Amino acid sequence: MSQVKRPISHRQREARSGWIFVSIWVIGFLLFSLVPLVQTFVFSLNAVTVTATGISMDFVQMANYSRALLTDPTFVELLIGYVIETAISVPIVLIFSMIIALLLNLKFKFKGFFRTIFFLPVVITSGPVIQELTAQGATKVAGLADSATIEVLLRELPNALRAPVQYLLSSFILILWFSGVQILIYLSSLQKIDRSVYEAAAIDGANAWESFWKITLPALQTTTLINAFYTIVTLSHFSENKVIKYVYSQTYAVQGGIGYASAMSFIYLLALVVILAVITLALSYSARKSR
Amino acid sequence: MDNVKTFYESRLKSFLFGNREDYGLIVKVMLYLLLIAIGFVYLYPLLFMFVTSMKSPQDLLNSMIQWVPSEFYVGNYTKAFRVLNYPINFLISAFVAIVPSLLQAGVASLVGWGLARYRFRGKNLIFVLLMATFIIPAQTTVIPQMLAYKSLGLLGNVFSLVIPALFGQGYRSAIFVLIFYQSFSTFPKALEEAARLDGASEKEIFLKIAVPSAVPAFIVSIIFSIVWYWNETYLTSIFLSGGVSTLPMQLSKFVQAYENLYPPGMVNIFDRLNEAVKLSGTFLNILPLLIMYFVLQKWFVESVERTGLTGE
Missing domain, CATH: 1.10.3720.10 (MetI-like)
Known part of the structure; x- marks a missing residue:
């Protein structure tokens, strides 16, 4: 490179250095995210067959999409199940992690010990481990999920409600296990709330209950949104997720193939984005109302 | 006399129900009970896994034995290890x-x-x-x-x-x-x-x-x-x-891998694959x-x- 010094402003030099630092990520994004994403989309519009030398594609327009949504009963059923399970799990995770964080924010002995327990699942939740634990019945609320009373109760429920309740009973502990990181995030936000606000409220005659609704909860609004995002994404990417398992099995299936699996992944991505958008809207709406 | 009585009364009250510096005994007991209860639910799958993984085939069949295995048995672990x-x-x-x-x-x-x-x-x-x-x-x-x-x-x-x-x-x-x-x-x-x-x-x-x-x-x-x-x-x-x-990949094909090492028709009944061996594998994982x-x-x-x- 020639060493001719062009007059270059401080601002430009700064921008150039910045781009140099992020360039490796930008290259990576193009190579490992954008290009594969576009390719997957192209696959989803084709019937893809794997041959000895590579793959051959046959353009079929939206056939894969219409097959997934209109003729494949399994996929639609699993997708609806996924939306329902997410809608049940996310509030549970959020409320539970907030309660635990509020408890851990109190002053008492052995706090570190309890923190260690509540964070432990984060370290060990992998697909096969969860699958093994579920298969051996270790994740049920002991004695509750299969007691006779519950069974009678389940039979009385309408069909639409039965599946969610069953899901809740059989994997209650599992849902709680996804709360570890969220507890930490809530806890650190709680610690940032100024103590003097509570003292001022107490002097004005507010009790603990009122302070919680008027001070703590509004202060946790952004954190709740972050946690909701994190929870939804973690649950949706989890390798034991039924939709993901189905898409995976279809990738290698003779009937399905790469094209069909790609179309289903795009529908799944769309569902995930819609869920995230709904949650964002709902939480920011409730934030505006409470203000 | 009355003064003394109210003094002790208020001491007792703040000991049980707390005051501004302290939560008081009742709140504390409830707090610990709550945390221990949730902690137990949280750790239940792990406890279950660990206890089951230590059970010998005889213990597994014995419905009397729930939480305390009758002997210190590591046979499941040696199998899962292999x-x-x-x-x-x-x-x-x-x-x-x-x-x-x-x-x-x-x-x-x-x-x-x-x-x-x-x-x-x-x-x-x-x-x-x-x-x-x-x-x-x-x-x-x-x-x-x-x-x-x-x-x-x-x-x-x-x-x-x-x-x-x-x-x-x-x-x-x-x-x-x-x-x-x-x-x-x-x-x-x-x-x-x-x-x-x-x-x-x-x-x-x-x-x-x-x-x-x-x-x-x-x-x-x-x-x-x-x-x-x-x-x-x-x-x-x-x-x-x-x-x-x-290791997690191997765990997900555990059954198949087990049957390669211990073919079902060839081994005696106690060496068949059971949940204790599977959970030992999970624990090792x-x-x-x-x-x-x-x-x-x-x-x-x-x-x-x-x-x-x-x-x-």
């Missing part, structure tokens, strides 16, 4: 977890520094794309990558997991970029300016000033990354298919992470505070 092909698969798991994690942390620190300290156009776009990489499920990007690795002959090779990490596109890379971004955002500008006046290059500022200041961010990123890579099975099972296998967790627990549970991840 079925998992533990030493070799442990090393592969460790490699697959550690190498991408180190690379990922290094790249994330570069990108986080670039985003936190320099003003340039397109920065907001990069943040949006970062969020996108966090949200987009692997399913929508993995097939073309797999085909590419296949044509390069890298399928089944651990490097197919290392290369994306090298470009900041590893598993959950976006979170680590944000950790470093947060950590570098609070770094005093004056230090950087002083170094620049002394003639330090951008590279030197990053390596000699920024990196040493971000040691907590590095530690947190690396340990979380190791845990997540260790537990990740979707990408590993696709990219390593037909090649080596990690998470054991390295448990050890790591208890050694480094402070770093895990204080990670959010130490890196300021939630921001202001």
